[in-house]
Amino acid sequence: MGACLDLSAIGPGFSDPDMASQAVFRRSLEALSRPGSLIEVDSDAAAPAGVGAAACALLLALPDQDTRLWLAPSFSEEAAAYFRFHTGCPITSVHGEADFALAGDVTELPLLQSFRSGSDEYPDHSATLIVEVPHLAIGSGWRIAGPGIRNEARLSVPALEKHFPAQWAANHKRFPRGIDVFLTCGALLCGLPRTIQLSED
């Protein structure tokens, strides 16, 4: 057996895990089916340091013992122990084999192409990436279009302006393969499924 998990730094998860997980799952479906909108996630979990409420709620609700979670190096051991304890998911240090990944500091975000993107037969065997950003807004910024968006929508993520659009274009092009992204900012959540086209103008 592995070493004992140190519980001393672990905070409480959802007070009612069943109902809360289902509510968060519902929010995540909404976010992916209406990509141009910001969705607020209610959560009473005590998120570990550096992890926003929405990102924490997603990672409490979605992973289980069959999915591997990768956390960017800037997240503490306590954050890893927290999700390990509450969901039972194995933690991996190799982002290329993760099913769920969480990045906070944008400089630590690996290339989107280096995550698992599934195969043409099993596009669902792909990673879901959660990026915690300091600022997230709709109505200005990138032009996004695709299923779930009437005409077009605007999404502004200043932290990701540099390299993200080009990488996203490559991710979108690989459909049905590719990864899905959740952008989170505190309690706010915005879905970016692989079907979305994103342009900078």
Place this chain on the structure above:
Amino acid sequence: MLQNNDALSARQDWMRLLACGPLDVLESWALAPAVVHTQASLVWLRNPQTGLVMVRGRAGGTGDRFNLGEMTVTRCALRLPDGAHGVAYVQGRSHRKAELAALADALLQTPGARSAVVQGLIAPLRARADAEARTQRRKAQATRVEFFTLARGED
């Protein structure tokens, strides 16, 4: 968590006693004012939840592992205000038993509270477990059959 082997096996020992002990012994311990007071201030890390656990066995201790069967287990984890944390895995569906077992586990790791819990709870549980084991052995012993090979006197 880094623990030396003695501390680990001591904790395994009391967790076993707490998991196997009857609820009424735990309940009567929980009536003590100090315990009632602590109960009011605990923080749940994981609320009591009931589920199935697959029990696996190994024939003779050396064979391949096989699934023996599922059992109902209730688990929980909590933290006391001073930072000590307690964990319990108990058989059955009693949330109350898991809660009290985890509370006792946390207090047993708190140096100031430990001796009171050992006296008030662990000692009676151990006495009871020992008595049960003795009864079990006596009953088994009573059914023991001795086999003799009788010399048939053919040589």
